[in-house]
Amino acid sequence: MEKFAPVKRSEDGQPVRYLIVDDSVFARKNLARMVETFGGQVIGEAGDGVTAISEYDRLTPDIVLMDITMPQMEGIEAAEKIVRDHPSARIVMVSSVGYQENIVAALQRGARHFVQKPVKPEVLYEVIKYVMRDDTVTALGAGAGA
């Protein structure tokens, strides 16, 4: 896997903390591996929207990577509930179902961005830097794929 300049929180220089939400264990592992190459730390995982909400309340991660099609509660509804209780929550939808209505619905309900599966690491890296832009520092002189 490519190497990326670590993205750190500007307030304390600590790694960005992630909650990964996907009903596929395989997808969660792949995303976890990817964000670790960005210097991030996975602090929690959830396999459905209901668990995602409780894990967000418990962990308050810096960023949530959220699938859409999941059992019990889908990702867009979970994102809406999380943002209602935590308006500053940064949620990035990560789904293979990326038609326009879905993307618009996710953004209207509070998601900050959308990444379509299969996820390209360099795309996710840029999205994370963008979503965290006010609260992160990236090592100087190194960019995606550096």
Next chain:
Amino acid sequence: MRMELIQPFINATDAVLAQGLDSPVSIENLSMDEEAYRRRGIAAEVCLIGEIEGRIIFDVDLPTAVQLATRLAGMEVSETDDLVREAVCELANQVIGNAVTSLNDQGFHFHVHPPTLHTSEQGSKGSEDTEALVMCFNTSSGNVFMNVALRHHCRQAVERTAVAG
């Protein structure tokens, strides 16, 4: 079966597998299946509900599934590892999700259920309005089969056209 419903699945399979495996993919065979579906190995099923209804089964034999999982996970995966099944489900999710995206952007509206493992040896037969099309894709990790049985609700489509017009 209408080709406009099938082409997005062919395109999505080609794109997702080629990206994930970092090697070219080709269609080896395409045929209508009049018999009941018989599982080849590890199979993931996705159901669609709405203007287009039916199911798609993504099916690979075990050695191919192990190779796919190993390539996609970037580490050795053994055939007893649950990750092999998870990898097949996730591949199905990505292929079908991308195809559904394309169909929705063409104006077909329906809902997709999360993939589930198809564990029975045999499934139901296609009928006159739910023909099953079987596609075989040749990849560097082995053959990947996709069995598509979809029904298009013409009445809703006519209404859609009328509203659009």
